Every structure is written in structure tokens, then in C-alpha cells.
Amino acid sequence: MTSWISQFRRGLLELCVLNLLQVQEGHGYQIVQRLKEIDGLDIRESTVYPILARMKTEGFVAVRDEPSPGGPPRRVFRLSASGRERMRSLNAYWDLLTEAVDQLRSGRKEASEGNLS
Amino acid sequence: MTSWISQFRRGLLELCVLNLLQVQEGHGYQIVQRLKEIDGLDIRESTVYPILARMKTEGFVAVRDEPSPGGPPRRVFRLSASGRERMRSLNAYWDLLTEAVDQLRSGRKEASEGNLS
DNA sequence: CCTCGGTACTATGCTTCACGTAGTACGTAG
DNA sequence: CTACGTACTACGTGAAGCATAGTACCGAGG
Incomplete structure (x- = not known):
């Protein structure tokens, strides 16, 4: 991982x-699969599980076990009240940041015309 | 600093x-002052100088010294060609991320209005 | 002169978190 | 019984934001 890309993801992954989870509870593996589909995120198990563990110890999610049709038992995570609160905080700050960046970039000359690599 | 807020800033500060610098060269102290004005960033010297130092060692900026009217000499930073290249990369990835988050948040449930699943 | 405050930068250590790698365990198909 | 998909855990590394502290130059006021 090109390292600076990882830095951008800091905190953002928790927001994701x-x-x-706000839409629907889910187990770890499932969340990994969903996040993998999202372009630009390219996330791995070893990143997601620690996030979920952290969120559990901080009380943002409730956990219960559930049998799996083909594998070891799943740990299903469900957002708690404080988790929803947290989500609102993160979303709000994220919006603030994106707005700040937009502002900073728009006042200035040209922005990067579509060139990703 | 509430800690999780700092995490969001990862990488983003270099982008800022x-x-x-893309608009106009400037010295460290000046850059700090400008960034401080930006809402939601709330940045400090001890964060900015290391970024500038890093950018210098990686060749993204050229540095020259300049006398100050009221203080020690200033170190003036000017974007290099590879610095502009870097900026384009970061901007592109930032755009990708914001789009991904928008997508993730809008495709799901509601943004604000009550519309349960 | 000497201190105080603003300017301008440097140095050190802490902490958080993404990520790589590896390992455990369950189930089914061949 | 091997191999693969599912599902999770554990450990170590490294990057970077930040707090704190220190250095140094300058002008104004007592």
C-alpha cells in the first residue's frame, strides 16, 4: 500500500x-466484502476487524454471535445509540473537512483536471 | 485534541x-497562519513544520532563506514539478474518496428525512 | 539594560491506527 | 484428507498528527 493513501483513510474507515451498520447490522466478514466493493477504499480484513473491536470496546456497537451456514460462528454487530451519535459526529466533521478543502482549492487557480493514477 | 479528529486530518494536511503553495510560495510561519484560518482544520506549528520538512526531503518543494523584518530568517517554500505532480495525485485520490463516501452515505437509507427500511 | 511579546523555526517523544503476515477453526466438495 | 471458501484473531511495523519545550531574532516599554 503506497502509504500516503493509507493515511487518507485514517478515521474515514470507521465512518464507513x-x-x-446504520443501514443494517452485519457481521465482520460481510462488512469487509461490502467495503471491498467500494471504489477507492480497497480495504482488507486486517483493517476492518480491529475497527470493529475498537468500536465494541467503546460501546458504539453491540455484538452477538450467530451460527454460519458454512464456517465458524459469525459475530454480528449492531449500532448502539452512542454509535449513532458517533456516526453523526464523524459525518459532520467529514462534511466540514470536505467543505474546507473545496473552499481552499476553489479559491485557487485550477484544480486537478481528472487525472488519477 | 479529541484524537479521532486528528485521524481524519491524516494526509489531508499535506494536501492543504x-x-x-500551488498558488504562491510562502514561508512556514505564514502557511501555519493561513491554515489556522481555515475552519475545521485548527492546525498547529508542530504539525506543519514536519510536513514541510518531509516535503523537502522528498523533493516536492524547493527551499530558500529570506530575511524577516521582525524575527529570524524565514524559510521560503516553493512547489517543484514533482510537488505539483504530488498535489494532483492527492487531489485525485481525495476526490475519489469523497465520492465514495457520498455514494456510501446516499445509497443507504436516508440522509436526513425519515425513510426507514 | 533587561524583560516581554511577536516572529520563526527545531527537536523529542507519545499515541493512534492502517496494514502485512500468520494463524485458528468450521464446513463442504472432490 | 486435501483444498477452498468462510469467519475471525493476534502480533508487529511504520507513518503522521500533536504536545511540549527550546532556540533565536527583533522592537517597545519601564
């Missing part, structure tokens, strides 16, 4: 997980 | 500095 929270927003996913 | 690059975009500032």
Missing part, C-alpha cells in the same frame, strides 16, 4: 463502517 | 499545504 458506521454508515454501513 | 500543497494546494496553498
Whole structure:
């Protein structure tokens, strides 16, 4: 991983997980699969599980075990009240940041015309 | 600093500095002052100087000294060609991320209005 | 002169978190 | 009984934001 890309993801991944769980509870593996589909995120198990563990110890999610049709038992995560609160905080700050960046970039000359690599 | 807020800023601050310097060269202290004005960033000297140092060792900026009217000599930073390249990369990835988050948040449930699943 | 405050930068250590790698365990198909 | 998909855990590394502290130059006021 090109390292600086990882840096951008800091904190953002928790926001993504929270927003996913806000829609519907899910188990770790499932969340990993969903996040993998999202372009630009390219996330791995070893990143997601620690996030979920952290969120559990901080009380943002409730956990219960559930049997799996083909594998070891799943740990299903469900957003708690404080988790939804957290999500709102992160979303709000994220919006603030994106707005700040937009502002900073728009006042200035040209922005990067579509060139990703 | 509430800790999780700092995490969001990862990498983003370099992007901000690059975009500032793209408009006009400037010295460290000046860049700090400018970034401080930006809402939601709330940045400090001890964060900015290391970024500038890093950018220098990686060749993204050229540095020259300049006398100050009221203080020790200033170190003036100017974006290099590879610095502009870097800026484009970061901007592109940032755009990708914001789009991904927008997508993730909008495709799911509601943004604000009550519309349960 | 000497201190105080603003300017301008440097140095050190802490902490958080993404990620790589590896390992455990369950189930089914061949 | 091997191999593969599922599902999770554990450990170590490294990057970077930040707090704190220190250095140094300058002008104004007592």
C-alpha cells in the first residue's frame, strides 16, 4: 500500500463502517466484502476487524454471535445509540473537512483536471 | 485534541499545504497562519513544520532563506514539478474518496428525512 | 539594560491506527 | 484428507498528527 493513501483513510474507515451498520447490522466478514466493493477504499480484513473491536470496546456497537451456514460462528454487530451519535459526529466533521478543502482549492487557480493514477 | 479528529486530518494536511503553495510560495510561519484560518482544520506549528520538512526531503518543494523584518530568517517554500505532480495525485485520490463516501452515505437509507427500511 | 511579546523555526517523544503476515477453526466438495 | 471458501484473531511495523519545550531574532516599554 503506497502509504500516503493509507493515511487518507485514517478515521474515514470507521465512518464507513458506521454508515454501513446504520443501514443494517452485519457481521465482520460481510462488512469487509461490502467495503471491498467500494471504489477507492480497497480495504482488507486486517483493517476492518480491529475497527470493529475498537468500536465494541467503546460501546458504539453491540455484538452477538450467530451460527454460519458454512464456517465458524459469525459475530454480528449492531449500532448502539452512542454509535449513532458517533456516526453523526464523524459525518459532520467529514462534511466540514470536505467543505474546507473545496473552499481552499476553489479559491485557487485550477484544480486537478481528472487525472488519477 | 479529541484524537479521532486528528485521524481524519491524516494526509489531508499535506494536501492543504500543497494546494496553498500551488498558488504562491510562502514561508512556514505564514502557511501555519493561513491554515489556522481555515475552519475545521485548527492546525498547529508542530504539525506543519514536519510536513514541510518531509516535503523537502522528498523533493516536492524547493527551499530558500529570506530575511524577516521582525524575527529570524524565514524559510521560503516553493512547489517543484514533482510537488505539483504530488498535489494532483492527492487531489485525485481525495476526490475519489469523497465520492465514495457520498455514494456510501446516499445509497443507504436516508440522509436526513425519515425513510426507514 | 533587561524583560516581554511577536516572529520563526527545531527537536523529542507519545499515541493512534492502517496494514502485512500468520494463524485458528468450521464446513463442504472432490 | 486435501483444498477452498468462510469467519475471525493476534502480533508487529511504520507513518503522521500533536504536545511540549527550546532556540533565536527583533522592537517597545519601564
